[in-house]
Amino acid sequence: MTIFSFESGIPVCFTCDRHSRLSITNQYYKDGNASLQWDYTENSSVIVTESIGYRPFQEGTKDQARDSFTIWIYNAAAVEGELVFEFGRSGAVDCSFQFGLNFRGWRTAWVAYERDMTGCPHPDMDTVTIRMPMGIQPGTLFIDQMMLNTPIDPRFHTRDFQVPLVNLRADVSANAHWLALYAFEQLAPKHAIPSAVIQEDQDAFGLMNERFEALFFKERRVSKEEITLLQRRFAEYGIARKGGILTGRPIELFFDHYPPLLKEELKRLSNGVQLSEITQFLLETAICFRSCEEEEQQAHLQAMFITVLDYMEDQGWTYGSSQGTVHHFGYNFRDYYPAVFLMRADLKEAGILERTQRTMRWYSGVGRTHTPLAEVEGNIDIYNTTLHGMLASLLIMDDTPEKVRDLKAFCDWLSQSLLPAPGLRAAYKIDGSAYHHVNHYPAYAVGGFQGVTPMMYVLKGTPFRVSREAHETIRKALLSMRLYSNKREWLISLSARHPTGKWALDPEPFAFLAESGTPDGRSEVDTEVAAAYLRLLDPDERTEAAHRFEAMGIIAEPDPNGHWTMNYAALAIHRRGSWLAGMRGHSRYLWANETYVNANLYGRYISHGHLQIMSRGEPVNHQASGYQQDGWDWNRWPGTTTVHKPLEELRASVCNVDTFSGFEEMLLSDETFAGGLHLEGHNGMFAMKLHEHPKYEGSHRARKSAFFFNNRIICLGSGIENDNTANRTETTLFQNHLPIREDPLWIDEAGPIYDFPYFQKKQLDNPTWILDNKGNGYYIPAGQTISVSKATQHSKHQSTDVDTQGDFAAAWLDHGTSPTEGSYAYAILVDTDCGQVKRFYEQMEHPDSAPYKVLRQERSAHVVFDAESCTTAYALFEADDCLGIGYVTAVDTPAMVMIRExxxxxxxxxxxxxxxxxxxIEKDQYDRNGIQKEVSVYSRKWVHAKSIAHPMRITLKGQWMLSSPEQGVQVFAGEGDCSVVELICQDGMPKELVLVPIV
Known part of the structure; x- marks a missing residue:
């Protein structure tokens, strides 16, 4: 692995033709303080005679990185033509690529040998030839940090104006929103240019400018100390002009091309400044400039700002340059856009606004707005990091008809991208799910909301506002977030690779959305969203928006109460009073866990029917409700049925399975049945067929359900099986942190148990009840083996693997080793006390007074009757033409049904x-023995597929008719005294109807 940084002179392996000259210079450099200067004429060449060390990629390896060539080139003056890089041996050329020279400043290229070059690379290649084109005038190039061969993740190489043929597949990849800048720039505008700018548009420009500026700038006093600090930071960057030449520390972001063993050494050698630091400096300088009143200070601030912009341009942070890669680029560049917007008048006066606007357009990917609407896909990364940059780059244009056209394209693109997306496409779903990484992902969604709602507010009431349906979609997704969060922290089962319990929603998007008005545009303020915002604020938070809403007479909403279904998240949500219970699963479409090499290493079971209760704290939060990372037994997520393994066996073995993904684990089941159902928005249920992926425990299966009625949750399991003879299979009732070791548990009539440590394992000849230390009661029928523990647990940190410990109370049902047809049953009373649990226990002892009855619990069906609501709930895991329970006599499709009489x-x-x-089934998900393989969900073609409509028939006892017509529902007479209800099912969306008897 050879890297040339030219700090020690011209390497002996470098030669050039007799019409050109090589030397070492300190004028330009990308690392250290030297580069190779090549004074060339037409058809000049540089030859590097050195073993390249290229090795073809071997399928089946753990790392998908591809051998690549990288180089930095400084061009003192743009010229027409292309450099040719040839790689070969013994005078023959095996492969090559071209590099455009029409630029000034630094540019780089990352080029994979096997995919991005013309020809066929060979392992014995030992010569690199760099050729100038014919007909070019004499000139000079500077070369630095040239790597003959370095492994790079094949997803990251990014094409640009210099290397437009690199990684063409990236334009349609999961990273396309970052990497397709070149493709976006090639799209032709689809909208016509209006003949003139009408007054309505002109007024809108002024209003949007005013609102956009207010997002980032509020005038304030600027101290001399602030300006001095900015000047000191500027000096640390080392940026200076010397005879028309800009020098300074390199501005860096990506180190993905550095060989792992040399990464830290090369970073030290470059002594670079992080891009995020530079853009933050620009924004802070712009704000100070706009607030400063002294002309001399303003002049210093303006000069620093413009000098940094010029230096960024020289460093290659400019229109048409992709810096080798721009993956995840937006997070580090987002301060650039408002900084430029605030300085727009001064940059125009300096003659560099047009140049800078082109840079903004390029890096924010404004060209994407010309994508045909049918191909538009939303993306939370874009909303979070570059959406404001897209709009800013349009707002700073001169007020021309072209500006009207481009803003109209932006509006149409944004509206389309916010609509409910088909399949697993981003970003928002018909049920309120917010998608990233092909799943519901609140940790990313919160950033998306933070990005999109302020822009909706800026566009509000103008000809460029988003469409009504787009507004309704984002509104539903945002309001859903406050349902699966309590108060601000969302369910741990939704934490993906971040099971810290610390991630939380941000109330501010609620304020912006409220002030964006109602979707129909009739009201200036959305009072429902504003009321949600006021509830989400902490008592001591007094914001300007809160004062405005309260002045309008809006008050905080009460805690949401009801039941909600989000089947694009395989999630059921149940709320009463101030508590939340949520249950989550996974399927062949929705991954079971997201694990990286440094995140969620023990989270394999996080969605195996995880039933979490958040009911404690002020406000309600994970810590007070029982969850704590330190000491947490990752085998025992409440509600799950798992094989309890030693931590070293539970730890994920993370692979880079293909070129569509990185080092990550996102395992799919082969089961399609997972999700929930609600009835009248009040009660509901959840059910799933659990089948663990064969990567770990492919024999593990279970049928799981939970039925939610007011404060009662009835949990059933059947068909529990696996062939693991070494580890016991368990269903966890609860695992709660003990902030005080003496916190009591109540077990039946034994009274409070203060002992610590404590352990009891008991075969239940009779039913029993437990009250945990968080105020939740458990009724456990007889015939099961239960274990109850209070102990110091020893565990591992989910990301660092360091040892952790903590005190916990836990209870679980033991199914033994290698169970066959195992089962469980228990009920939970949420937010209760000993007296209520005891009364519930006593009621269950008498069939006539029992709050619920299990009508069936077998592999094919779980059916429960709730006496208080007179509701029968069915988890029908298989089609059944002779069910005969309650009103349901048959069903032709696995389904969930709830009926209240x-x-x-x-x-x-x-x-x-x-x-x-x-x-x-997908054949490529299975090996020759029919065993499911690990695949990247990003590689699946069905990710973007539309949900297939399916007619489902449920046969009911008696003659019934619809009380009123329902779209997608028909009822007709069946055989005998029966009625058949046919529902067109799609997107996992429940259908609700009212049936009346035919008289």
Missing amino acids: ESGTLTMSAVDPDLRLYEE
């Missing part, structure tokens, strides 16, 4: 939870 009327809700993104 009142005064001879049936209120019915039903769902086929199968998202039906594809049918049958």
Whole structure:
């Protein structure tokens, strides 16, 4: 692995033709303080005679990185033509690529040998020839940090104006939103240019400018100390002009091309400044400049700002340059856009606004707004990091008809990108899910909301506002976030690779969305969203928005109460009072866990039917409700049925399985049945067929359900099986942190248990009850083996692997080793006390007074009747033509059904939870023995598929008709005294209807 930095002179392996000259210079450099100067004429060449060390990629390796060539080139003056890089041996050329010279400043290229070059690379290549084109005038190039061969993740190479043929597949990859800048720039505008700028547009420009500026700038006093600090930071960058030449520390972001063993050494050699630091400096300088009143100070601030912009241009942070890669680039560049916007008048006066606007357009990817609407896909990364940059780059244009056209394209693109997306496409779903990494992902969604809602506010009431349907979609997704969060922290099962319990929603997007008005545009303020915002604020938070809303008479909403279904997240949400219970699963469409090499290493079971109760704290939070990372037993997520393994066996073995993904684990099941159902928005259920991926425990299966009625949750399991003879299979009732070791548990009539440590394992000849240390009661029927523990638990940190420990109370049902047809049953009373649990226990002892009855619990079906609500709930894991329980006699599709009877009327809700993104099986997910393989979900073609509509038939006892017509629902007479309800099911969305008897 050879890297040339030219700090020690011209390497002996470098030669040039007799019409050109090589030398070492300190004038330009990308690392150290030297580079190779090449004074060339037409058809000049530089030859490097050195073993390249290229090795073809071997399929099946753990790392998908591809051998690549990288180089930095400084061009003192743009010229027409292209450098040719040839790689070969013994005078023959094996492969080559071209590098455009029409630029000034630094540019780089990352080029994979096997994919991005013309020809066929060979392991014995030992010569690199760099050729100037014919007909070019004499000139000079500077070369630095030339790596003959370095492994690079094949997703990262990014094409630009210098190397437009690099990594063409990236334009349609999961990273396309970052990497397709070149492709975006080639798109032709689809909108016509209006003949003139009408007054309505002119007024809108002024209003949007005013609102956009207010997002980032509020005038204030500027102290001399602040300006001195900015000047000191500027001096640290070493940026200076010397005879028309700009010098300074390199501005860096990416080190993905550095060989791992040399990365730290090369970073030290470059002594670079991080891009995020530079852009933050620009924004802070712009704010100080706009607030400063002294002309001399303003002049210093303006000079620093313009000098940094010029230096960024010289360093290659400019239009048409991709810096080798721009993956995840937006997070480090987002301060650039408002900084330029605030300085727009001064940059125009300096004659560099047009140049800078082109840079903004390029890096924010404004060209994407010309994508045909049918191909537009939303993306939370873009909303979070570059959406404001896209708008800023348009707002700073001169007020021309072209500006009107481009803003109209932006509006249409944004509106389309916010609409409910088909399949697993980003970003928002019909059920309120917010998608990133092909799943519901609140940790990213919160950033998306932070980005998109202020822009909706800026566009509000103008000809460029988002469409009504787009507004309604983002509104539903944002309001859903405050349902699966309590108060601000979302369910741990939704934490993906961040099971810290510390991630939380931000109330501010609620304020921006409220001030964006109602979706129909009739009201200046959305009072429902504003009321949600006021509830989410902490008592001591007094914001300007809160004062405005309260002055309008808006008050904080009460805690949401009800039941909600989000089947694109395989999630059921149940709320009463101030508590939240949520249950989550996974399927062949929705991954079970997201694990990186340094994140969520023990999270394999996080969505194996995880039932979390958040009911404690002021406000309610994870820590007070029982979750704490330190000491947490990663085998025992409440509600899950798992094989309890030693931590070293539970730890993920993370691979880079293909070129579509990085080092990550996102395992899929082969089961389609996972999700929830609600009835009248009040009660609901969750059910799933659990089958663990064969990468770890492919024999592990279970049928799981939970039925939610007011403060009661009835949990059933059947068909529990696996062939693991070494480790016991368990269903966890609870695992709660003990902030005080003496916190009591109540077990039946034994009274409070203050002992620590404590352990009891008991075969239940009779039912029993438990009250945990968080105020939740558990009723456990007889015939099961239960273990209860209070102990100091020893665990591992989910990202660092360091040892952790903590005190916990836990209870679980033991199914033994290698169970067959195992089962469990228990009920939870949420937010209760000993007296209520005891009364519930006593009621369950008498069939006539029992709050619920299990009508069936077997592999094919779990059916429960709730006496208080007179509701029967069915988890029907298989089609069944002779079910005969309650009103349901048959079903032709695995389904969930809830029926409430009142005064001879049936209120019915039903769902086929199968998202039906594809049918049958995918052969490439299975090996020759029919065992499911680990694949990247990003590699699946069905990720973008539309949910397939499916007619489901439920046969009911009796003659029934719809009380009123329902779209997608038909009821007709069946055989005998039966009625058939046919529902067109799609997107896992429940359908609710009211049936009345036919008289």
